[in-house]
Amino acid sequence: MTLRAAGIAVHFGALRAVDGVDLAVGPGEAVGMVGPNGSGKSTFLNAVTGVVAARGSLEVAGRRVPLGRPGAIRRAGLARTFQSPQTFRELTCIENVLLADRDRHATGLAGAWLGRRAMWRRERRRWARALAALDRVGLADRAEEPAGLLSYGQQRMLELARALVGEPAVLVADEPSAGLDDTETAELARLLGDLPARGVSLLVVDHKLDLVEQVADRVVVMQLGRVIADGPPAEVWRRDEVVEAYLGRRGAARG
Amino acid sequence: MERFVSLFVTGVAQGAVFAVVALGFLLIHKATGVINFAQGDLVTLGAYIAIWAATDLELPLLGAYAVAVAALAAVGVLIERFAYAPIRDRSIHVVVISTLGAALVIRAVIVLWRGTSPTRLRGPLGFEVVEVLGARIPKQNLLIIGVTAVCVAALWLLFHRTQFGRQVRALASDRMAAQMQGIRVARMSMLTFGLAGGLSALAGVLIAPTRAVTVDLGFGPMLYAFAASILGGMGSIGGVVVGALAIGLVQQLGGGYLSPDYAEVYPFVLMLLVIALRPQGVLGSEVRARL
Numbered sequence: 001m002t003l004r005a006a007g008i009a010v011h012f013g014a015l016r017a018v019d020g021v022d023l024a025v026g027p028g029e030a031v032g033m034v035g036p037n038g039s040g041k042s043t044f045l046n047a048v049t050g051v052v053a054a055r056g057s058l059e060v061a062g063r064r065v066p067l068g069r070p071g072a073i074r075r076a077g078l079a080r081t082f083q084s085p086q087t088f089r090e091l092t093c094i095e096n097v098l099l100a101d102r103d104r105h106a107t108g109l110a111g112a113w114l115g116r117r118a119m120w121r122r123e124r125r126r127w128a129r130a131l132a133a134l135d136r137v138g139l140a141d142r143a144e145e146p147a148g149l150l151s152y153g154q155q156r157m158l159e160l161a162r163a164l165v166g167e168p169a170v171l172v173a174d175e176p177s178a179g180l181d182d183t184e185t186a187e188l189a190r191l192l193g194d195l196p197a198r199g200v201s202l203l204v205v206d207h208k209l210d211l212v213e214q215v216a217d218r219v220v221v222m223q224l225g226r227v228i229a230d231g232p233p234a235e236v237w238r239r240d241e242v243v244e245a246y247l248g249r250r251g252a253a254r255g
Numbered sequence: 256m257e258r259f260v261s262l263f264v265t266g267v268a269q270g271a272v273f274a275v276v277a278l279g280f281l282l283i284h285k286a287t288g289v290i291n292f293a294q295g296d297l298v299t300l301g302a303y304i305a306i307w308a309a310t311d312l313e314l315p316l317l318g319a320y321a322v323a324v325a326a327l328a329a330v331g332v333l334i335e336r337f338a339y340a341p342i343r344d345r346s347i348h349v350v351v352i353s354t355l356g357a358a359l360v361i362r363a364v365i366v367l368w369r370g371t372s373p374t375r376l377r378g379p380l381g382f383e384v385v386e387v388l389g390a391r392i393p394k395q396n397l398l399i400i401g402v403t404a405v406c407v408a409a410l411w412l413l414f415h416r417t418q419f420g421r422q423v424r425a426l427a428s429d430r431m432a433a434q435m436q437g438i439r440v441a442r443m444s445m446l447t448f449g450l451a452g453g454l455s456a457l458a459g460v461l462i463a464p465t466r467a468v469t470v471d472l473g474f475g476p477m478l479y480a481f482a483a484s485i486l487g488g489m490g491s492i493g494g495v496v497v498g499a500l501a502i503g504l505v506q507q508l509g510g511g512y513l514s515p516d517y518a519e520v521y522p523f524v525l526m527l528l529v530i531a532l533r534p535q536g537v538l539g540s541e542v543r544a545r546l
Contacts, residue, residue, distance in 0.1 A: 049435070050435075051435070070434050070435045071434050071436075071437050071438065071439060071440065072437075074435060074436060074437035075437040080435065086429065086432040086435070087432075088424070088425045088428040088429060088432065088433070089428060090424065090427075090428045091421065091424055091425060091428060095421050095424075098418070098421060099418075099421050099422065099425050099433075099436055099438070100436050100437070101418075103418075104418070104437065104439075119417065122418075123416070123417070123418075126418070162436070166437075
């Protein structure tokens with residue numbers, strides 16, 4: 001399994017925000033996670049990316065990773081994008097992407113000087129990969145501009161490029177379409193839809209159900225901190241408990 | 256004219272030393288958000304280790320300088336391990352007080368080890384002078400300016416052209432987001448404390464030949480370097496260097512043309528003016544809240 005989360009539980013005082021969730025995402029699989037507001041989706045993502053303290057166990061790309069250690073989880077191959085994009089505004093776009101490259105080797109002043117030829121070689125390879133990642137999201141021509149100058153939608157795309165340059169085993173995308181217009185959402189769907197073919201598994205939480213349906217071949221429905229349904233989208237939407245918990249809202253939202 | 260040239264070069268040289276110390280401040284501040292107030296005593300310790308290596312070990316001068324820089328890099332890492340890492344998650348005040356504690360320990364160690372009587376460190380050029388536009392300029396001052404220029408260029412390359420530099424800047428931009436990108440925060444803070452320690456030693460061996468060496472050697476440079484960091488907006492290498500040079504020049508030109516009695520005060524008047532008129536620093540950009 002590319003991502004295996006078992007018995008994930010997050011408590012805020014007496015509130016069980018996530019109440020023992022098991023979720024496995026296979027290689028090249030794309031899973032959508034949906035559920036009403038407050039059902040624990042974001043908290044679950046925060047737990048498996050190490051942002052909030054949680055109980056349970058986590059495996060990324062077949063390796064066990066301790067919960068609560070965001071850096072270690074990222075290095076193990078789990079990349080994430082955020083509901084509001086978290087780019088480094090003072091750094092240029094390409095620097096944002098370079099930071100997340102899978103080659104994390106960095107040396108101090110002395111090391112950089114002593115090993116400078118090897119360092120320049122690594123740098124050139126990193127730049128090539130970073131430029132390719134920017135090109136994929138259509139930001140190659142903005143590479144040298146500070147990330148802070150990008151529009152909201154472009155910041156999202158930059159964050160996506162940064163998540164993907166490290167060739168992660170799995171991408172966790174938290175509301176990736178929030179704040180995007182229809183054209184941008186279509187572009188996002190194309191980029192996310194391409195991931196399984198490139199060997200990147202996907203776990204996506206989004207309110208736009210059409211987007212989830214478009215990119216995911218499996219849907220997990222959450223309610224009150226638990227998984228209440230898990231299966232192919234068409235089948236999941238038909239289940240009574242899902243209709244009751246979620247699809248009523250969907251109909252209302254579409255009206 | 257001779258007087259102006261002489262004051263100007265001395266001011267730039269003084270400012271250059273402040274800049275080296277201030278770059279140490281900047282590095283640590285960017286990577287950890289902390290101001291390391293042990294920086295001044297590291298300057299002093301660097302000078303004393305160079306004196307020890309040159310006189311007791313009888314190493315050639317450049318060898319003694321290298322020993323001082325390497326030793327202080329190690330001391331920087333030790334400070335990180337013992338005075339910073341254990342309390343990293345505490346409030347910034349606690350951490351800053353802890354660096355002050357480290358400063359007092361270093362100071363006490365110096366006094367116990369070398370005593371309190373003033374001593375000297377030779378410069379590689381002795382007391383040679385060179386005439387520039389009629390003014391007699393100590394070659395040591397030109398050496399200070401040259402070494403600092405190389406140092407600034409090297410740090411700029413490190414910051415903007417290497418993965419290490421990008422990681423430091425990412426930490427300065429958003430610590431949590433940087434951690435989420437897999438940047439090894441603990442390793443980065445160790446490296447920057449080490450590098451800043453080495454820079455302090457460099458400042459120490461540069462400035463020591465121009466004055467008597469006492470346990471207070473690094474105090475003035477640290478104070479001015481701190482003022483320079485504030486002038487420069489604590490953000491960029493360029494800002495810090497401009498701030499440090501401005502302070503060195505104001506001190507020397509003010510002391511030379513206005514009144515030498517207040518030479519120590521002029522830099523702080525400049526600092527207060529900048530804080531009042533341009534709180535983000537000379538080259539700093541306005542602080543914007545994140546949406």
